[in-house]
Amino acid sequence: MTSTPSNLQNETLDVEECTCFNLRKATRTVTQLFDDAMQPTGIRATQFTLLAAISSTGTVAIRQLSQILVMDRTTLTRNLKPLETRRLIKIVPGEDRRTRTLTLTDKGRKTLEKSLPFWRKAQAEVIERLTPKRWRDLLKQLDSTVKILGD
Amino acid sequence: MTSTPSNLQNETLDVEECTCFNLRKATRTVTQLFDDAMQPTGIRATQFTLLAAISSTGTVAIRQLSQILVMDRTTLTRNLKPLETRRLIKIVPGEDRRTRTLTLTDKGRKTLEKSLPFWRKAQAEVIERLTPKRWRDLLKQLDSTVKILGD
């Protein structure tokens, strides 16, 4: 009986189908596209999302926003830092003094408004290149994934 | 004629459909699931991917691997650091002395082998919870996305 060689090789082929790896790969690709498109605005795609979220919620606490964005609270806190440093947002204690509430500054609002066309352009380009059907399918799959695997 | 109020509110609703944001959100969710499942192995999902890739390619240069993984070269360099520190991989100059080639150490091979069942379990859980059909659709969409938007 010949000893079976380590089947490491065969196993690792499966790894090309790793859900995590493929998601991260696609995220790298798309984030680079968006960051590149947003470059003239001075803010990144991630930062744009935060400004837009704060704009649409109005005043909101950190924990609250982290739940809306399905983002770790401490990650959000860190991500807010560069926005606060550049005075795009204001962070002040809430009525419940455990909380800190977020609001856009005038500068933040202006930055968001100026950035919107660039975001829209990037988004439109992605939809066009993927085709609307594929894009809708992608978003649908991503949404299912978060809903089903979240928590 | 009534003046239209700032349509910032309406605009930002679209942002919930931001391709970049939704990808990042799903990636956060899935990465947390994988990292959690891999926790007993002492390596993270991202690191597992690197070990598996090096194992399947055999000796490989950094640039080469970065292209295989569709990953920025400098990102790969940084990601290799903790693996090298823990002596899971060896980085040595290649024949072309501009290059540095990567190989698994014995410890790296052992770590990869021990990690495989945990990765498989996480992957199986994801496929089961999403259902195989949805999972295949997701992977297909991610692959299209990278192929179409890459470069």
Place this chain on the structure above:
DNA sequence: ATATTTTAAGTGTATATGCTCATATTATGA
């Protein structure tokens, strides 16, 4: 054969992500 160009890689800087632990404040229960 040497000057020029191309290619591979490392480093500085900045952001993004999330776990663990510590602290402050509010809510609750005896």
Place this chain on the structure above:
DNA sequence: TCATAATATGAGCATATACACTTAAAATAT
């Protein structure tokens, strides 16, 4: 009311990501 539990946050630590710039080595062109 006062001790305890629950909640909101920040900070330390480690990794992940990528642009711009620099350096070294190989390829090429004259």
